[in-house]
Amino acid sequence: MTSPSNTQLCVLCGGTLEATTITHEVKRGTDISLFQNVPAKICGECRDIWIDDEVLEQIDRLIETGVPVRKVETPVYDFSRAVAPAH
Numbered sequence: 032m033t034s035p036s037n038t039q040l041c042v043l044c045g046g047t048l049e050a051t052t053i054t055h056e057v058k059r060g061t062d063i064s065l066f067q068n069v070p071a072k073i074c075g076e077c078r079d080i081w082i083d084d085e086v087l088e089q090i091d092r093l094i095e096t097g098v099p100v101r102k103v104e105t106p107v108y109d110f111s112r113a114v115a116p117a118h
């Protein structure tokens with residue numbers, strides 16, 4: 032823990048960041064992992080979301096060694112195959 036600051040400002044617009052939790056999606060190749068209740072900060076002005084480097088590192092570690100609470104099947108659509116007329 033180094034110099035905790037509770038008054039971080041959005042680097043995009045200078046708005047005040049509020050603590051929140053989000054569902055974060057991480058893609059590794061074709062695999063997608065979802066992380067629920069991830070601590071994050073949301074800008075009160077532009078609604079941009081920020082995740083601390085520390086949290087992102089923990090997520091990296093979870094992908095390697097963590098045990099998921101459950102798995103979901105993700106529907107995959109091939110847009111070109113579904114929409115384009117057959118030749």
Ligand SMILES: [Zn+2]
Binds near residue numbers: 042075
């Ligand atoms: Zn902002």
